[in-house]
Amino acid sequence: MLLSQLSVSRGAALKKIFLSNTVIFTLLLVVAGCFKPAVKEVRVAKWKNNARAAYTIIHDDLCDTVCRGIYEYADTIAYNRGLPIAAGAIVEKCVCEGDYMWEHLRTMAAHGHEIVSHTWDHGASVDLGWQPESWSVDTDVVMSKAILEQNVPGIEVTYFIFSYDAYNDQRLKELKEKGYLGSRSGKKMYDDDRGVNTDFTDFDPFHNCYFDAYMSKAEQDEIDALPEDERYTTSIYNDDNDDVEIQHVDSAIATGGWSIQEMHSVADTGPWGWGHISVAKYRALLDYVKEKVDAGVLWMAGPTAVIKYIMIKNQCGEPAVTNNILSFSSADAVDPKYATPISVVITTTGNPAAITGQQNRTTLQARKIGKNSFILDVNPTSGDIALTLHK
Secondary structure, eight states, rough: OHHHHHHHHHHHHHHHHHHHHHHHHHHHHHHHHHHEEEEEEEESSSSSSGOOOEEEEEEEEEGGGTTTTTIIHHHHHHHHHHHOHHHHHHHHHHHHHHHHHHHHHHHHHHTOOOOEOSSOOOOBOOSSSSSSSOOOIIIIIHHHHHHHHHHTTTOOOOOOGGGGGGHHHHHHHHOOOOOOOOESOSOOOOOOOTEEEETTTTTTTOHHHBBBBSSSSEEEEEHHHOOOHHHHHHGGGGOTTTTHHHHHHHHHHTOOEEEEEEEBBBBSSSSOOOTTOOOHHHHHHHHHHHHHHHHHHHOOOOHHHHHHHHHHHHHOOEEETTTTTEEEEEEHHHHGGGOOOOEEEEEEOOOEEEEEETTTTTEEEOEEETTTTTEEEEEEGGOOEEEEOOO
């Protein structure tokens, strides 16, 4: 009798323990469910990779024999650091140089550098007084673009540099009508500005691509006063006490803007080209830029990439996540010519290990940039994105 009672008592105790553990386990599951990772907030980053600022170097006068340092030095120096630059070709000179020059341009394009048009023969698009108007839409705008694209397979020429940075509204209208996405056209910015664009609310890529003339106004006036044969051997970049090229970068980061820096050749010996920079100073500049890019504070890209980012960001509307579906409020209003991936910053609860997105049949992988923080590059014009948060 005592043995039987003992067995019943033990069974009851075990059942009680089992039920108790079941309740605890269930509660743990409920609690765990409460802390399941979830999207808390989404926003479009001002610049790609959530960088603080954007930075572009454009080398003018590509294919001119006095600017051979662009392909002899600038190309490789930038490529070795994983930094894309842009170069404006005087197309007639490329044609005259033939296969030798086209191979250099193909190499630059393969290295990720943007080839842009710098007119057919460097004629002035408007009458400058000291330089008469020499302009043809068919030649300077249409043919220059077509010949570059024919001889450098795979590129699309969408950006334009005016000779002497001189233009008017009619010239900008002609560029837009012929398929360009923007041009270096806006006021020259000097001294403290150092060529930094900061207002992108109503950005117009044909009127607001401000830039610095690679020197302060006082410095430019000083060089302009020199005899003509001395102007080409004098460059503000090579003043040992001057750091104008670094000021472009620092000003962009300080203001959160876009710096367009105009350069010409990279050279240590003549022929110099206008506004050249020494090989050593160019390496030092791009080392500095790479440091900022690697630190996540700067995005360096060609002008077309930056223009597309600004324009699609302005047009796609606000991002939102509902039931783990990421969408944009006005994605349908985006002009297709600006379609490009933009960086979306995703803030979460629960600190997921990873986030992936499924857009149509493409899997997108977010980059974790901190606890509860990720960046996902998405093209708003390609449809909504189904997000998965992985524990």
